[in-house]
Amino acid sequence: MAKIWAIFxxxxxxxxxxxxxxxSMLFFGVVVLVIFNFALESLRDxxxxxxxxxxxxxxxxxxxxxxxxMFAAEKENGCLQGLLxxxxxxxxxxxxxxxxxxxxxxxxxxxxxxxxxxxxxxTVWGEIPYLILxxxxxxxxxxxxxxxxxxxxxxxxxxEVLLPLILFPVILPILVNAVEATNIVLNTPDYSALRLPLTxxxxxxxxxxxxxxxxxxxxxxx
Amino acid sequence: xxxxxxxxxxAVLAIVLVLGMAxxxxxxxxxxxxxxxxxxxxxxxxxxxxxxxxxxxMTAFAVNFFASVAYVLxxxxxxxxxxxxxxxVGVMFFAIVLITGPIWAKPAWFVWWTWSPRLTLSLILxxxxxxxxxxxxxxxxxxxxxxxxxxxxIVAFADTPLVWFSIRWWxxxxxxxxxxxxxxxxxxxxxxxxxWAAFQVLFVFLLRRRYYLESMKCEMELLEREADAVH
Numbered sequence: 001m002a003k004i005w006a007i008f009x010x011x012x013x014x015x016x017x018x019x020x021x022x023x024s025m026l027f028f029g030v031v032v033l034v035i036f037n038f039a040l041e042s043l044r045d046x047x048x049x050x051x052x053x054x055x056x057x058x059x060x061x062x063x064x065x066x067x068x069x070m071f072a073a074e075k076e077n078g079c080l081q082g083l084l085x086x087x088x089x090x091x092x093x094x095x096x097x098x099x100x101x102x103x104x105x106x107x108x109x110x111x112x113x114x115x116x117x118x119x120x121x122x123t124v125w126g127e128i129p130y131l132i133l134x135x136x137x138x139x140x141x142x143x144x145x146x147x148x149x150x151x152x153x154x155x156x157x158x159x160e161v162l163l164p165l166i167l168f169p170v171i172l173p174i175l176v177n178a179v180e181a182t183n184i185v186l187n188t189p190d191y192s193a194l195r196l197p198l199t200x201x202x203x204x205x206x207x208x209x210x211x212x213x214x215x216x217x218x219x220x221x222x
Numbered sequence: 223x224x225x226x227x228x229x230x231x232x233a234v235l236a237i238v239l240v241l242g243m244a245x246x247x248x249x250x251x252x253x254x255x256x257x258x259x260x261x262x263x264x265x266x267x268x269x270x271x272x273x274x275x276x277x278x279x280m281t282a283f284a285v286n287f288f289a290s291v292a293y294v295l296x297x298x299x300x301x302x303x304x305x306x307x308x309x310x311v312g313v314m315f316f317a318i319v320l321i322t323g324p325i326w327a328k329p330a331w332f333v334w335w336t337w338s339p340r341l342t343l344s345l346i347l348x349x350x351x352x353x354x355x356x357x358x359x360x361x362x363x364x365x366x367x368x369x370x371x372x373x374x375x376i377v378a379f380a381d382t383p384l385v386w387f388s389i390r391w392w393x394x395x396x397x398x399x400x401x402x403x404x405x406x407x408x409x410x411x412x413x414x415x416x417x418w419a420a421f422q423v424l425f426v427f428l429l430r431r432r433y434y435l436e437s438m439k440c441e442m443e444l445l446e447r448e449a450d451a452v453h
Contacts, residue, residue, distance in 0.1 A: 170377055177388055200384065203387075207380060
């Protein structure tokens, strides 16, 4: 546990000093919001029903950008070698990295969400606790498999280009359910329907968390 | 030469395949009675190719999964060769599914495509295994390539049921499995099973050919490396 924390803290410190990843994630997320505003011009009056989709596309795009940086920075400076030499289980590295990616994504999501309230003129108060739960579960599922695939992508010739190609088909269940759950919270009065999408997201996170934990060491091998 | 090559078995397979495919074509296009109960007529005959291709494609992806697991555990290149061959053949069969589907759907449903669960699942499966084949192109070290794609093969197969559980409550207008519901008339069953068997033989045949090809590539690589070492 302490080892996971150490790796997480390392990534967080680097990020706090440079702010490279967060800045680019945030900027890209906002740009996506703005583009959707133009793309869905004709839906202006009923935009609230489209907001769950817009939000999650924006989260997924900015999240992919963040995941790409998780290993790219270390690959460039040969730091990955150092990290691999640390006498810890490779699975520990996975959880540390996943935790860092999750925190980066959640921070970005919070800001993108507040901006979307402004851009799309939404009012939410009572929905916020439920939204936090949905965002948290969706993000955990995203980073659970995303961290593994990011480690795969940095090993290839294409590096950053490959990640979205292999990530998005796999991540589909999370996106579908997260959009569904966000839609239930924002646009329907009955929250009991939330149970199903939340369960699928939780199952996804557990299944891919386990698979990634078990397979991560093979991917990082050199 | 690789000891796995069994030219005699391949020749037998090829003969069975040619005869089987000819019989399947005859049964599907002429032998089976014309569909009358829902007014589809001859249009229904595409079913004899669409469904067996789907079943065969699924079989191929399952083979890919088991070969991927075996590779991670055993680290024998043969498993990787098998996994790659299965993925390629599987994508091809799913391409048949995704091409014959819309051809049938346009006159039957009046649309080429609809986001019904079965259609969505087939498309996503196809995308997942195209992604699997994509990764392989961009890793040079053969050991690394085999390992990384085995990991992705496992992830892709584990994803399949989750995709299904995420979308299964979407409105489905795709016909439900005919054999389970008994919707396939008794007189049509021989044609279906012959087509099914012919596709299975085609699968085994293609898988073996592709596997040989990959094994030979491996041997080539090995020999080239040895030659480089000598010089």
